[in-house]
Amino acid sequence: MKPIVIYGSGGHAREVAEIVMHAHQEQGRPSLLGFLDDRPERKGERVLGYEVLGGFSWLEEHLREFDLIVAIGDNSVRQRIADRALELGATFGSAVSPLAHFSSACQIGPGAMIFPRVTVSTNVVVGAHVILGVHSSISHDCRVGDFSFLCPGARLTGNVTLGPRVMIGTNACVIPGKAVGRGTIVGAGAVVVDDLQGDVVAVGVPARVKAGK
Ligand SMILES: CC(C)(COP(=O)(O)OP(=O)(O)OC[C@H]1O[C@@H](n2cnc3c(N)ncnc32)[C@H](O)[C@@H]1OP(=O)(O)O)[C@@H](O)C(=O)NCCC(=O)NCCS
Structure with a gap:
């Protein structure tokens, strides 16, 4: 079992580190x-008592010694870094809170960050490098695309499909059977009642697409 190295050293990375420590x-x-x-300038600094070891050159040199978690909140940036690390040959771990609840019939991809009080129900497939924020929940038969992010308290009801790099804002929800296209952002508190195409921003109750992104 290889130890975990976390890419990132900001607020989200510290939260993920605490999950890794708790699960350990x-x-x-x-x-x-x-x-x-x-x-x-961050090399050698200490974060929660652990060292900032370096950047990509350190990663390349020590690749085989650890599994990586890319703890960057921005979906596109997270994907860019994970893709680059994968090209170099990195392997990915995950941060799964012991306080999260999972159906025995769900799948979670590599690189996932699953926060405390998350619930993932039956026949759910969560892609790679997905972030499930504190108190978010996913009901039966949902699909969550790679590099998506459910912010704290976000809710997917049954049979919802999210494309890759979707962000569902804090306390937003998607009603049953709806789909959200790749790269779309759903604003905090929104209720998605219709399918949303990719690469839009939708806000409000019911959620409506805002002009531009
Ligand atoms: C939807 C969102 C991405 C828009 O961000 P933005 O493009 O920077 O939007 P702005 O702050 O410039 O606001 C633009 C307009 O949208 C409105 N708006 C923004 N977010 C809104 C929301 N969640 N619900 C309703 N209206 C919203 C603003 O009031 C503003 O309206 P106006 O043009 O009439 O003044 C952002 O507000 C949001 O909700 N993000 C979710 C963040 C989150 O949950 N983060 C958790 C991280 S752990």
Whole structure:
């Protein structure tokens, strides 16, 4: 079992680190080795007592010694970094809170970050590098595309499909059977009652597409 290195050293990365530490203590899951950050001035700094080891050059040199979690909130940036790391040959771990609840019949992809009090129900498939924020929930038969992000308290009801890189804002919800296209952002508190195409921003109750993105 290889230790975990977290790419990123900001607020989201610290939250993810705490999940990794908790899962290590409670369930014997992999321990945390440190953080990566491409800003040279951050190298050697300590975050939650763990070292910022370096940036991509460190990653390339030590690839085989750890599993990576890309803890960057922005979906596109997270994908860019994960794709680059994958090209170099990186392998990915995940941060799964012992306080989250999973059906025995769900699948979670590599690189996932699953926060406390998340619920994932039966026959749900969660893609790679997805973030499920604290108190978010996914009901039966949903599909969540790679690099998507359910912000805190967001809710997918049954049979919802999200494309890749979708963001569902804090406390927003999607009613049953609806689909949200790739790269779309659903604003905080919105209620999605119709399918949404890709690459739009939708806000309000019911959610309506805002001009431009
Ligand atoms: C939808 C969102 C992405 C829009 O961001 P933005 O493009 O920067 O929008 P702005 O703040 O410039 O606001 C533009 C307009 O949309 C409205 N608006 C923004 N967010 C809204 C929301 N969630 N619901 C309803 N209206 C919203 C603003 O009031 C403003 O209206 P106006 O043009 O009539 O003045 C953002 O407001 C949002 O809700 N993000 C969710 C963030 C979140 O949950 N983060 C959690 C991270 S853990």
